[in-house]
Amino acid sequence: MTTTLALLTGPDAAGVARLALAALGQRRGAGAVERRRVHHRPGADTTVSFAATPAGGTEVVVLVTDADVPAPAVPLEVSGQSLRAWLHPLDPRLPALGSALDPREVRGWLGPAASGVRIDLLSYRPLRRAVVRAAVGERRFFVKVWRPERAEGLIARHRALDAAGLGPRVVAVPAPGALVIADAEGVPLATRLAEWNAHRATLPEPAAVLRLLERLPESLLRFPVRASWSDRVDFHGAAAAAALPDHADEIQGIAGQVRRLLADRPETARVPTHGDFYEANVFVGPAGFTTLIDVDTAGPGRRVDDLACLLGHLAVLPDLSPGHYHRLPEVTQAWAAAFERVEDPVALRARVAGVLLSLVAGTTRPHALARLDLCRSWLYRAENG
Secondary structure (H helix, E strand, O other), X not given: OOOHHHHHHOOOHHHHHHHHHXXXXXOOOOOOEEEEEEEEEOOOEEEEEEEEXXXXXXXXXXXXXXXXXXXXXXXXXXXXXXXXXXXXXXXXXXXXXXXXXXXXXHHHHHOOOOOOOEEEXXXXXXXXXXEEEEEEOOEEEEEEEEOHHHHHHHHHHHHHHHHOOOOOOEEEOOOOOEEEEEOOOOEEHHHHHHHHHOOOOOOOOHHHHHHHHHOOOHHHHHOOXXXXXXXXXXXXXXXXXXXXXXXXXXXXXXXXXXXXXXXXXXXXXXXXXXOOOOOOOEEEEOOEEEEEOOHHHOEEEOHHHHHHHHHHHHHHHHHHOHHHHOOHHHHXXXXXXXHHOOOOHHHHHHHHXXXXXXXXXXXXXXXXXXXXXXXXXXXXHHHHO
């Protein structure tokens, strides 16, 4: 039987989109149909978005999924596949998304002084989450949208980081599943690294990174423990092997060796952690680190996993953008040496290898091969010192 992914990305995909539009009451004819985004989660669901311009009308975006979702999605049966469809932004699991994309609604959330609100959808994972930027003059706010049943814990994490002076300022909780936060102070560490690479700025010392993590509030320990990147090394190894099937056996061996190395290391105490600690989520100002963003994963964990996440992401930047980051290996090496003075070097290096393995899938083949090579290097260092 044809899989949903094959159906929604194959030669009959435009026809499926037209059937979906008709089922949703778009009767004027879809005109040209263009596939926009594919969101495939193996073992979970597949959702594909299509853009269409009906005759004499404006563009509409329809999303088709095999997830069992409620209204306003409508059911479809195509080639033996049970599907659901809805018009953007009426996501059946993100009821606040439509309001978050309406400037008039967002102005009400921000207050009467917020005139001339400009809205941009920055990221959208259908049925899961979205981030909307709202600009008012020179000020910027962000609306984070989640499933209402998951939002309580995520909002509580933001409040905990805000109270500790580390997270973005919480502005409002205007609707179930929606949170408005202020813009972060400073610039992302990624920007500061590029400025340093061009000899236009200095960098914080690695000790400042450790002090930043030590400031994470103890209140984060009340949230559930989440598996780290290296804890899920088998999952990420499978994704990497699918991305590079000609290296599948080696990748499976790497995943197994990371798992064995970490099984032999002593377990460390759970401490407050960020959970996705890398250069895009850490902001820095003239006096040092200022704000942590994307704190959805904050909670109890291992400090070494936050450090490994940062080092793994730093390691891939020179290949990702050589013009901006060609000097960065010296930063990665210096910071790793400093972190190894406070963490088990073998565990840190093995966990960096695990992070790098998680970054192999979802990129181009040349970048995937470069990340696999980095993974080999960090694993070798973990095994041999």
